[in-house]
Amino acid sequence: MYEIWRKLFGNLKVFKKMLLVSVVSLISMIVLTFILLLGQEKMMIKEKKTQLVNIIDLSYSFTQKEYNKFKSGEITEEEAKKNVLEAYKNFRYQGNNYIWINDNNIDSVKMVMHPMTPNRDGKIMDSDVYNVATAIDFGEDSKSSKKLDNTNMFKAFVEATQGSGSGFVHYSRVDEKTKKLQKKLSYVKEFAPWGWVFGSGIYIDDIEEEFMNSAQKAGLIVLIILGILSFIFRMITKEIVLKVTFINEGLENFFAYLNRETTEVEIKQITCRDEFGFMSDLINSNIEKAKKGIQEDRELINETINVLGEFEQGDLCQRLHMNVSNPAMMQLKNVLNKMAENLEHNIDNVLNVLEKYTNFNYLDKVNTTGIKEDLLKLANGVNSLGDSITTMLVENKSNGVTLHDSSTVLLDNVGKLNNSANEAASSLEETAAALEQMTGNIRNNTHNIAKMAEISNNVTKSANSGEKLANDTVASMEDIDTQVTAINEAIGVIDQIAFQTNILSLNAAVEAATAGEAGKGFSVVAQEVRNLATRSAEAAKEIKGMVENATKKADEGKEIATNMINGYKMLNQDITQTIELISDVEMSSKEQLTGIEQINDAVAQLDQQTQQNAEIASQTNDIAISTDSIAKVIVKNADEKEFKGKDSVKAKTFKHQDLEKPVKKEKVIESKSNDSDEWESF
Structure with a gap:
């Protein structure tokens, strides 16, 4: 209604x-x-x-x-x-x-x-x-x-x-x-x-x-x-309107004062003792009370503004001390003071925990009882920071312990690797020296075989001349002595060649035995050369016997000369085979010289790489020592801080199959010659 x-x-x-x-x-x-x-x-x-x-x-x-x-x-x-x-x-x-x-x-x-x-x-x-x-x-x-x-x-x-x-x-x-x-x-x-x-x-x-x-x-x-009633109504209405207007003006003046439009309030007094007079008295008395209360409230508000200004700059120790008659303002004052106390107390709690965090003590947490919203977020943020730092410290210590254990193993292995690299470098230096010496011997053998080939060519020429002389013997037996002398000289040369070839084959056999598996092919060649020298010696012996028989039986005439011609032919064939064998030996010696030179180059390169590996192993050893020192420092720094789970931190374990294994590459040295299966395998 x-x-x-x-x-x-x-x-x-x-x-x-x-x-x-x-x-x-x-x-x-x-x-x-x-x-x-x-x-x-x-x-x-x-x-x-x-x-x-x-x-x-x-x-x-x-x-x-x-x-x-x-x-x-x-x-x-x-x-x-x-x-x-x-x-x-x-x-x-x-x-x-x-x-x-x-x-x-x-x-x-x-x-x-x-x-x-x-x-x-x-x-x-x-x-x-x-x-x-x-x-x-x-x-x-x-x-x-x-x-x-x-x-x-x-x-x-x-x-x-x-x-x-x-x-x-x-x-x-x-x-x-x-x-x-x-x-x-x-x-x-x-x-x-x-x-x-x-x-x-x-x-x-x-x-x-x-x-x-x-x-x-x-x-x-x-x-x-x-x-x-109209007359009374007119008079009463006029009086009421006048009094209401009078009271309204007073209230407007008072409200202007309340709204800070004026600094003073004018009291409107109705002298008659009717309800409007009582209302005027009541309004005026309340205006006086309100004016007094407003002045007190303004003073308290000014004090509140000053205190809140100090709060804004971070001074939470300030408090409101003025007392007023307004219960709401007193309640506001008490609430603000209580808020300041709680805020100061909670900030002190946060600062105490942060101070402990500054001293590397992460065991305590900010108490979140009785707080909410932004202070709760701040407390939870500090606690989360402590948890994050604790997690980081646990992780750092775990990584440090793991790094320490790994660096210890790495240090041992690098030491072994360093020793092995040094030993390998020393062995390679010795091997390189031995290969250098063997290369010189093979080079000399090749030179001697070239001389043997030249001598064999001369022998071939001599055999051809002997055959011609033998043919001429049919016509003239008078040159037999001369030819026999030449044959004796040729036989001496063959005997010397056989002797030198035998010595070279012995040296090659010794070198092949020294080379081990790599000298098997060369050993076969040495054996063939030895057989050739033996056969050459036997042939020279045979020729010598024939010459002696020819000398003794020179008188036998054509038949013996004819036999001698046949013998020269056989000798020529043997010399031809000997030349071929010497030519083969010469080619094999050249290929062996080439292979030995390649081995020498490879050994020299391997020696250089080994020296580099030794240097790297030495540097790695230094790094491993530095890593071990860093791991100890990390563990020491983590142990100097206080956090939960510090004493239960253990090293991490990694599975070997999780790690990437390096692929080893083998270097293969190929021979440039395809004449022999042994040299190809070498």
Whole structure:
């Protein structure tokens, strides 16, 4: 309801609201007056009805008494009816009002007795003149009603008695004197034993006339009251508006002071002692209190601003000390001081933990009980920092221990590698020297074999000459001595070649034995050279024997010369084979020299790489020593700090299959010659 009122009239000014109250009051007064008048009319009608009921009940009682006399046998029925009719013919009340009687035959109602017009007695009352009934109220209390449209009033009289035995009928009659239509109300009651309906009616125009008089008087009174109320309303409204305006100006001045638009507030005083005067006194006293409270609040706010300024610069030790009368401001002061204490306490806790972290002690954490939002985030951040540093330290120590263990193994292995590299370098130096010496020997052998090839060519020439001489021996035996001498010299040369070849083969065999697996091919060649030398020696021996036989048997003539020619031919073939063998040995020696030179180059390169590996191994050893020192420093630094899990940190383990294994590359030295399977394998 209030919302509806606020929406409809909330924006109206006080004058209009007062006017609205006056109008509503006036309308309410008029409506109340009208209702009272209507109630008065109803009361008057009710009094009329009560009067009619009492009159009819009285007549009914008299009729019942006469009927009882008849029933008791005191009088006859005719006498009883006659007594009743005679009694009511002369009965009058309140001037000229009377009682009539008609029967209860609703279809054709007959008048039994009418005291004012006796000529109607015994007649059926069906004339159109009687069609004036407008309503029926059934029963004495009129609990139910029925509207009629100008129905025959006598039929309405009978209908009103049906069911409840009595009732009221409303109808209108034309006054014979004034010729005006007058309203009338009749009450009827049935006497069933005789079939009679008693009725009496009264005019109710006086009620309407009285109602109109009362309405006029009430209207005049309302107008007088309205005039008085209008004057009073005007004066009161004017006074209220003036006082409200006066108070409004004071409140505007006070609100301007509250909003810091002015620095002073003006007190507005109403001298009269009505509600507005009391309101003015109350407002002024509260303005004084508010002014005092505002000044205190402003001083406290200024102090709060100064303290919060110190807070902004990081000084959390400042507190508010001023006391004011405003409970909210005191609560704000207490909340700010409590906030500062809690904030200082929590910041101190964070700083203490951070100071311990600065001293490498990461065991403590910031207590997060009773804090939330940003302070909780700060505390959790510091705790997370400690956890992160602890995790990092555990990881660093684990890595340091792992690095220490690995560096120890690395240091041992690098030491072994360094020793092995140095030993390999020394061995390679010796091998290079031996190969250099063997290369010189092979180079000399190759040179000697070249000389042998040259000598073999000379032997071939000598053999050819001997053969020619042998052929010439047929013609002339005289040159035998000369040829024999030449043959002896050639045999000496062959014998020397065989001897030197044998010595070279022995040296080659020794060198081949020294070379091991690499000298197997050279050993085979040495053996072949030895066989060649042996065969050359045997051939020289054979030739020598033949020459001796030729010398002894020179005298034998052509036959011996012929045999000697054949021998020279065989010698020439053997020398040719020997030359071929020497040529093969020469080629093999050259290839062996080339292979030995390649080996020498490879050994020299290997020696250089070994020297580099030795140098790298030495540097790696230094790095391993430095790494071991760093690992010890890392572990020492981690042990100097305090953190959870420090004593349980262990070295990490790595699986060997997780590490990438280096691929070893073997260097293969290929021979440039394809003449021998042994040299190809070498």
